[in-house]
Amino acid sequence: MVRCMRELGRAAVGTWSGGRYLRFGEEIDEARLESLLLPNNGIDTVLSADTYGQGEADSVLGRSLVGVPRDSYCLVGAVGHDFYEGERDGPRGFPRFTDPHLRGEGAYADYLKMAAERSLDRLGVDSFDLLLLHNPDRIGYSSEAVWDGMSALREAGRTGQIGVAPGPANGFTLDLISCLERFGDRIDWAMIILNPFEPWPGELCLEAAGRHGVKVITRVVDYGGLFWGDLRPGMELAKGDHRAFRPEGWIEAGLEKLERLAPVRERTGLSPMHLACQWNLAHGGVECVAPTLIQEAGADARPIEEKRAELATMPAEQRLDDDDVAAIRAIGDNTGSMALKGANPQHKGEERPDRWSLSDELAEVGGRWGIDPDRDLIAS
Helix, strand or coil: CCCCCCCCCCEEEECCHHHCCCCCECCCCHHHHHHHHCCECCECEEECCCCHHHHHHHHHHHHHHCCCCHHHCEEEEEECECCCCCCCCHHHCCCECCCCCCCCHHHHHHHHHHHHHHHHHHHCCCCEEEEEEECCCHHHHHCHHHHHHHHHHHHCCCEEEEEEECCCCCECHHHHHHHHHHHCCCCCEEEEECECCECCCHHHHHHHHHHCCCEEEEECCCCCCHHHCCCCCCCCCCCCCHHHHCCCCHHHHHHHHHHHCHHHHHHHCCCHHHHHHHHHHCCCCEEEEECCCCECCCCCCCCHHHHHHHHHCCCCCCCCCHHHHHHHHHHHCCCCCCCCEEEECCCCCCCECCEEECCHHHHHHHHHCCCCHHHHCCCC
């Protein structure tokens, strides 16, 4: 019997927070992370991905959920990286389950069933409310067999809804839009990167999502932690911090932009994080925000628990009007600021799990949505 599905809340907390599985800030201890992930006090939506810690993140979240009534929270899972049979490729992580060296399309459904069930076992529950295809490669976006397998999990009652989570970096614009064109009648949710200082390229996908009735979760809402308000000029990040990929001076440049938002913040009474969340939620189709909760280094750093409490108190009423949204976008415009992942006209060489050449078919997809890849999807 299929359990009644619970919808996602406006704000969510993910197991990538707290620095244990993705190196953002200091690594908090397991007890603090369990408390951080416990669905309560205004946040009832929690997200995990089976590849984080090769199942350890699921297990930590599972311990948080012990004794919590299953109908009181929304559980989002993600599968797609094969750490069961695949071999880790250094910082690039584990291969996608669709890697032709691991299996053919006839085995996709069996893999997805196995991965979902093992994740549920670690979590200690019978079903997800939403299961995402995590960081798919080119095959994952385009294979009917993949989406047949995801749909089968919903039909079997292992998840209430299914979706796609492009990543881990920015891009995959035309791949996601093409996926929604082909399989949007099956897909319920998509997760993308979006925040006031990174409107590009995430905004380019929103019209297609809306047209196909696909709801959107946005991550990296915090812009590397800057919207939490405790990054300072010249601040040294923790050793091995994942944010090292950002260009030199990104904190200082971001703080200057944040200062330019002061009049809007003062007029609306929004904290920087609340402003970032409300800016995202002002976009049609965006229904959930999932910023990263980061414990910054240093004795004077703001406690991560305080950040969770702030997220939970995001005002229910939308305080930003259309003019505010446009003005904030203009200040944060990042068009052309980075090389994008996925299908990209600038990619040369062999196909990679997270980057490949632009096909004529995908260029035509762009044309249908007013996106010129050579104009809109390249690093300047």
